[in-house]
Amino acid sequence: MAIMRFYDQPVFRNPWADFERMRKEFDTLFRGLGSEAARGGATVFPALNVSEDQHNIYVRAEIPGVAAADLEVGVEGDTLTIKGERRGRELGDQVSCHRREIESGHFSRALTLPTRVNPEGVTAASKNGILLITLPKAEEVKPRKIKVKTS
Amino acid sequence: MSEKEMQVQRKKEVQQAGEPTKPERYFVPAVDIYESEDAVHLRAEMPGVDKDGVEINLENDTLTIKGFKSANGGNEERVLLREFETGHYLRRFTMAETIDQNKIEATMADGLLTLVLPKVEPARPRKIEVKSAA
Secondary structure: OOOOHHHOOOOOOOOOHHHHHHHHHHHHHHHHOOOHHHHOOOOEOOOEEEEEOOOEEEEEEEOOOOOHHHEEEEEEOOEEEEEEEEOOOOOOOOOEEEEEOOOOEEEEEEEEOOOOEOHHHOEEEEEOOEEEEEEEEOHHHOOOOOOOOOO | OOOOOOEOOOOEEOOOOOOOOOOOOEEEOOEEEEEOOOEEEEEEEOOOOOHHHEEEEEEOOEEEEEEOOOOOOOOOOEEEEEOOOOOEEEEEEEOOOOEOHHHOEEEEEOOEEEEEEEEOHHHOOOOOOOOOOO
């Protein structure tokens, strides 16, 4: 099963490919020492999970504390953009901070979609801090069953 | 406010003593804690948890925040890219302040839990005026 179609290997057979792969793995090993960041993927907010079924592509993002009004989702060609702002809370004067782990500020992210989509039918919904963007696949890329005729 | 773009904070998994029997994952939610004159305020990031999935417990001096994510479907889908893991949330704090248990208020909005823990009266700072014996 193809888990990550975005990083698929080229089809031609390169005799050095295995060595190349080994070198890359050593590079990642020394760079991140096996940390999660070395697994690849962007570090730009928000983190995305992308999945698909027969009809749609689903993009999920964790955006706790972002109001729907502060979000902007757009599709242009095969690029999906998510922009927004998380507002920090105003603190009074008589307040002392003990922990500040939640970041606030602007964010924007673009993602190249694996297939063509129908931009008219794209919907986005935010629930409990999770944004779900549903992108219907374009008619021409939907899987079609071809009947095999017997002669 | 700076124009720097926000970065993803990797989720940390809860390090539990002993293995849980169910194959569920617990993550440490990021929090903001600040203290005003009469209360301790806490905000915790728990995306995917609705207001019925939150469990707050204050026992002795230990505050436990638990968030159970609601199922969001998507089991039939094929994963193309996975940048974040989903799971439940768990975090414990030892409170230094004495909290009025009956007046704790919790609200959940957009995956962000806000807790207001009012301090018990005597713990509040009181200014004592020094009178001069004239």
